[in-house]
Amino acid sequence: MSAMWRRLQVKVGPARGLLTSTQVTRRSTWLNGHLSLCQSFSTGTSLRNDFFKDLETHMEAMRKKAMDALPGSSWTPLEINPNLPPERADIVIVGGGVVGWSIAYWLKQKEMVRGGVRVLVVEKDPTYSQASTVLSAGGIRQQFSLPENIHLSLASADFIRNINEHLGVLNEDPIDLQFNHLGYLFLASEAVAHIMEENYSTQRYAGAKVSLLSPTQLKEKFPWVNTEGVVLASYGLENEGWFDPWTLLNAFKRKAISMGAIQCCGEVTEFKYTTSVITTTDGEKLDLRRIKSVKVQMPHSLEYQPVECAIVVNAAGAFSGKLTEMLGIGFGPKQSIAGIPLPVEPRKRYVYVVRCPDGPGLDTPFLIDYSGVYVRREGLGGNYITGASPEEAAEPDASNLEVDHSFFEENVWPHLAFRVPAFEKLKVTSAWAGFYDYNTFDQNAIIGTHPLINNMYFATGFSGHGLQHSPAVGRAVAELILDGNYKTLDLSGFSFNRILTQEPKLERNIV
């Protein structure tokens, strides 16, 4: 009854306003073709009008609250952070780069039943601003000196060739990695020519399609190269090139998540482990650790979630050393096994984008000079990506990703201009820096368990080849975890034992 009266009053209000208004205001009310409330000098009616306007929104909000309270909606009175990882997971992969997601995909691919293993991938930076994956030059090559590395690259190239069968999701677009099929061209001087010849025979034996070129053949094939000082060159004919690492990462991620892997944005800050003391045959006491749970800290907050897990995989790339320190590895007495830290540290590498309109054309291979300078074509507009590895003594500071442009002028440009005279006139358009997860011991991957930690698997230390080996390494680690041993490729040469026995497995062709 009172509501009706109020409504009536509201109708009377504007009518009264119309009648008492002057000529001017009446014209202004009909200006836009429809009625609008003209100025009224009493506040009573406007308040009541606002209330009726708000009434609709109030009713809507109440209706929504009622719907939420009914079962079937996702509202709870306890405000739980939906981004927390689950409380229990079978395998926790620390590191959401291409190696981490490749391992997650292969674990899901190899599980026998749907939901057989619960895989959680923890990545601390969802923008990937410092991750080595997305900052890499994206090349893949078979020209290594170790047969294991060659086989890893061949297997990864096979995977990438059939990527739509492996990582294709039904009804989605096919994956386009923008793979440029141009080989790597390594140039050797007098001093290293014999190493190149040995590597060539290893590579051919392992099945890589590489060809050796003399300086005259090199000049014939690539007339824009200055062959002074070059004694031998090795050119990859097939399965080599460069591609987009971001697409590969997203393809792995999408497929792994579609198969049931769980992703979490957070940082691993602590491990809870049990220690048992064992005595070796020499009478030495060793602390065997077994990880019980992983503490995942949410970004920019004090909230954390302890995740109980059976196995932890360390795929943290450049930050793997810091992760292992949390377990006390490296802080034992110097002569014992516990005293040897994980020899992986971040090393900063610069990549410069240069523009040279007169540069070599569509067929520019990934040229790598014996001085360590590399260059490859980027796109079709005369842009090139170049860089170099600094000397051991002159390693740049790895605490940030700032680019040093004087490095280009002192270390890169002179060698580049000497080797390719067309690059004497160029302009640096942009540059970035990325980390290598550099294995300071022998620049090769470390894959497998640590002797003192029962359930932590390493997949790190790739020193610049993580991206090109990621599919094959993912499969190898999944075989280690689920089958107990390597099944397709035997990577036991990359286990942690070589670091304990101090026998380096050197890779001679590191760029």
Added chain:
Amino acid sequence: MSAPLTYLHRCCQRSVLLVVARRQWSTNSASPPPLHRRLLLFLTQRFYDVEMLLRWRYQAQRSQLQKKNVYYSYTQRFYGPDIASAYYILSLKGGFRYVGQSEWFRTNQRGKFSWDFLNHKNTPIEEADMSYTIINYTGLENLERQRSLRTLKLKGCPEVDDWFLARLHLFQDSLEELDISHCPRITTGGLAALRNLKGLKHLNVSSLPGISNPGLVIILLEEMLPQCQITANGYDHNLRKVEEEEEEQMQRQRSLCEETKAHNPV
């Protein structure tokens, strides 16, 4: 029984409505997929069974493709590599010509071919016409030993992609003519791999839907292969067409702005 049918009917209507709405607001030129495909997509997103059936169908298609392109090791062991390559080409419904012979061996529409090619033992193949066949990277292994192959026609092959082109380096000394027009899976990265074919004299790269900026890519190809004559038809290099499209887009945007202004006057 009628309940699921009415549900389906309503879903059809809803999906049609969605399509109509999308057509109004979409600015890209790709037309929306046909009704049955949209229906299938809708069902796949709702039911695991439909998804599984579609995946089985896809896998069956792939395994059929692999079976056709398998390595004919048995034939090679008993008849030699040349006969094996010839048999492979014929079973994929292609055609070929031996070195020194002038007649072509082909299959007819129904897939039948004459076995006369068995009479020529140990003669390598000089020209191969695999247009519109399902040859792919693994199938090329059957032609690996043909180092005197001069002509290879791969017009309209749906499975020829960049990796296939990279593998053509096997014929780098002998190949003189290559036709890869109308292959949908070739992109610019694969065309760059043709630099290994130093003896190439004729190259046909017409109507490749996979390459963006076809004009620029053709120019770069011509620079890369100076002795080669490149045929590249079927591309629209017309600048005026691009300008017209841009104008059309701006017109559409302007009309949309006017519509929104009419509905919400300030």
